[in-house]
Amino acid sequence: MKKYLILIYSIVCYMAGLCMTAYYFLFFAELIVPKSINSGSPVSVTLSLVIDVMLLFLFMLQHSGMARKGFKKLTSRWIPEAAQRSTYVLMTSLTMAFLVWFWEPLPYVIFNLKSSVAGNVIWALYGLGWVVCLSSTFLVDHLDLFGLRQAWYYLKGKREFNYRLKTPLLYKIIRHPIYLGWLMVHWITPNLTVGHLLFAVSITIYVYVAIEFEERDLIRDFGSKYINYQKGTYKVIPFPSLKQKTKHETKHDLIDTQSNDYNMRGSM
Template structure:
């Protein structure tokens, strides 16, 4: 096979992987936005009760479990083995996460119970809050490195015939006031819809706990990668909620 054919095939595969990843991302996020707005009452699952409890619990836990396990050293090795090129690892991660979201929100079996539903001016206030939460999340994704978060980093590197160039430690924009704006934004989307149901509350409680705890593992990885630079950043910027930090004690050097 000629070099040009090899290059052509590599680019074709990379573009196909990218299309699959971004298509799945759009579907997964779209389903999440739609079904969360209605408190998961519009989801299409039809497992008979009480078996639906187990099915919903499985859907509820599969996303945070896989999302965390695939970021471990062994998980990253598995991601690199999926597909024809190890550079697609980050694309595979985004693709799998998107499919997991689509699976959960499409096949959740609704309880049919409404605990609270906003009406009148409050309905539009909650709609605005929901839109702001999603806008905040998208801005956090953009500022953290949209190529990495969207899965573009892997397939684009393969198409160019280069190694992936990972973004630097984000410390600008939203990252100046909280170290984990993506997890915070994700949690906000779980609580700002105008319809509250047992389904939505189960999802919100479990996934908010995940959003609060999971970044600990990410930060341990960042500390190994960035060392003193990350430790200085961690000292001056709050972990999750943007509360003011205590001033340095006498004799301490403020982080630069």
């Protein structure tokens, strides 16, 4: 019975994650949803800034804190290993819901291109950001990333999945395509306001700080293999000036590892 309950729990958490992702998409696009990033008016600019920064900090703390090995070890007494990833997905969804619902708007316009041809192009790029972000999860292991594989293996009594760090398609060029899509989602908008800019800048800082912690763990665990992978690929944005090394020092087919936990789970 316990195995079936964990599987049901994982499916519920996964559905919560999908619903929150859809809401997040509409939140930034300012479509349909009752509360979007610019809806309403601030009572006080200072108070709005304080509230928004606190909400962003809470989201970042949960998102990275629960992904660390120490937290997983600490909570293993109460949360079965097969349900840990699903719990992370659920808590991320709840924290994200809290963030967007209590977000205080700062709708002071920096530029607005909604009614122009350029605005339509920007909307297309915004959609592309979501495609990059979500498709990248399937390039590695979507089911594992959202906790479904762990619950299914537990139900079937299979041993832990033998993870490998895969580098298909985008992963041959950049190490963190999910983060690339994530940054596109937050920065690309035809209607840039002060509140939107605050959100985008904060998330960008968080992403690059999170990457440093994740890659430090990867180097510690996988040594020269990951260092060589670093040297042969961009971090997030594929600009020539940002590449650590351009020589062909590493093959990008597959890097065998014990877990892809750090590369794919540390943030998103």
